[in-house]
Amino acid sequence: MTAPTLNKASEKIAARETLRLCTAGSVDDGKSTFVGRLLHDTKSVLADQLASVERTSADRGFEGLDLSLLVDGLRAEREQGITIDVAYRYFATDKRTFILADTPGHVQYTRNTVTGVSTSQVVVLLVDARHGVVEQTRRHLSVAALLGVRTVILAVNKIDLVDYSEEVFRNIEKEFVSLASALDVTDTHVVPISALKGDNVAEASTNMDWYTGPTVLEILENVEVSRGRAHDLGFRFPIQYVIREHASDYRGYAGTINAGTVSVGDTVYLPEGRTTEVTHIDSADGPLQTASVGEAVVLRLAQEIDLIRGELIAGSDRPESVRSFNATVVGLADRDIKAGAPVKVRYGTQLVRGRVSAIERVLDIDGVNDNEAPASYGLNDIAHVRIDVAADLEVEDYAARGAIGSFLLIDQSSGDTLAAGLVGHRLRNNWSI
Incomplete structure (x- = not known):
């Protein structure tokens, strides 16, 4: 491969979007196996790690690979065969990169699920085809709705254990879509899968000619990457730190932009009804003309105003106290x-x-x-x-x-x-x- 070709390939990789997602489900729904299948089928597993899983699977008398071993890394998890903490996994395809928060299924770890869902753009809920929608499905769907996640994929796992039954799948699909609608979760996808056998996770199944929809991975590759429309909101900049340098008379207000956009020359609204103008936007990479959601910057203002940590610099739609x-x-x-x-x-x-x-x-x-x-x-x-x-x-x-x-x-x-x-x-x- 020539240098120009390598450069183009590197540029293509660097330009890929990143999607943050979260997996959730009840106990024994096969969530760890599902995540392991995603990692395995996207070739995101190192050779020595895969060899270790092969040896452990054989020692346990497991036929084939126990892909859950790729996920349950804590000793307590391996011994109990459950997931008890939030773990972050990274994988990629030619289309985009992914950050996956793998959360526990036990009801007593719902708070861990809240942590995983809070940073996610998509939630993948797993249910056992034999049991359908259960309390934890409702609980996790509630958390997703509560935290503003609008894209939820229901993976109906272990479909092979009900003989790939379309009737079973359609009944679960109907109940789930109804629940999601009641919670205003507007973008739902329901996919019949077998994480153990690989059906419809990353590769299309040959065992269900009645299902012609996308695989879970295809949905993840094509769903719109969104920051939750924070760019469309009014400017919000909570001050984290006030920077003073007396020798140069420098005064700046450091923080991270929570919502909206700000530019040099903009009028901003301060506590007690005061207003001023942004004269400079400083960043670790140098001065900026404009900054937006998620950027950590230092704002310099036209007037020397006594602001402190915790106070808000905002746009014209500043919230009331x-x-x-x-x-x-x-x-x-x-x-x-x-x-x-x-x-x-x-x-x-x-x-x-x-x-x-x-x-x-x-x-x-x-x-x-x-x-x-x-x-x-x-x-x-x-x-x-x-x-x-x-x-x-x-x-x-x-x-x-x-x-x-x-x-x-x-x-x-x-x-x-x-x-x-x-x-x-x-x-x-x-x-x-």
Whole structure:
């Protein structure tokens, strides 16, 4: 291969988009085998790692390769045959690169699933064809909807164990699409697969002539890569650090742009109704004329204004300050949170004292009855609450997969994270349709 050809190939590789995805499912749905199959069939496994899996599979009397061994890396996971932590896997095809968050299936690890879903653009849910949609399917779909994920792939796994039955698949597909619609998950795909045998994961199956749709990998290669439309929102820049250099009279405000775009010469809106102009945008690579979502920059302003960490530099649609707001939270702590509990609220770069003034309801994932006005909520619960804060906080409704409107509740004494929250978000829980 000549040098120009190599350069073109390198440029093509560098230009590939990256898709972040998350896998989730109930216990024994074959999720680890599914992820192992993706890695194996996209040739993302090193030769010595594959040789080790071959030896271990043979020692255990496994016929062929136990692809789950490529995924369950912790000793406790290997011994129990389950996934207990979030692990990030990397693989690539000619079309794009992928960052995959592999999450646990056990209900007590739902908080780990929240972590994986929170950074993902696509969620792949697995169900066992023999069991169909179960509580964890509903729970994980709820989390995806809660966190603003709009593309969900349901992989109906172990389809070979029901003799590749179209009837079984269609019944599961119908129920899932109905649930997704009730939660406003608008872009759904349902694929019959056998992760163990390789049907419809990366390669099209020859065992189901009734299914003519794409494989899971084909969907992942072609779904639109999106940042959650954060570029379309108003400018939001929470200050992380104030940089002062007295010798040169330099004053800049460092942070990461959460939403929108800013350019030199733009008017920005500051606390207490003040406005000023952006004179410089500095970055690690030098001065910029324009910066947008996700970029870490230093803004220099026309006037010397006394701003501090936690304050917000924003566009003309700057949010109003409040002392109380509604939100949906996911319990992340091993203890119950009671109504009236004192907390710290981490919103952007701000940290203020507050309390959970009311718990309106805890959603019932099983679809029987929501717990209205409960005394508390606990680990893995999804609850609608009211938060009061001791200082003005410029919150706004959750949007663009957490670009704005996300927060944490923190224990005031220990510093432990108690819950992840979404401002103003209300998750519909209409499982009965």
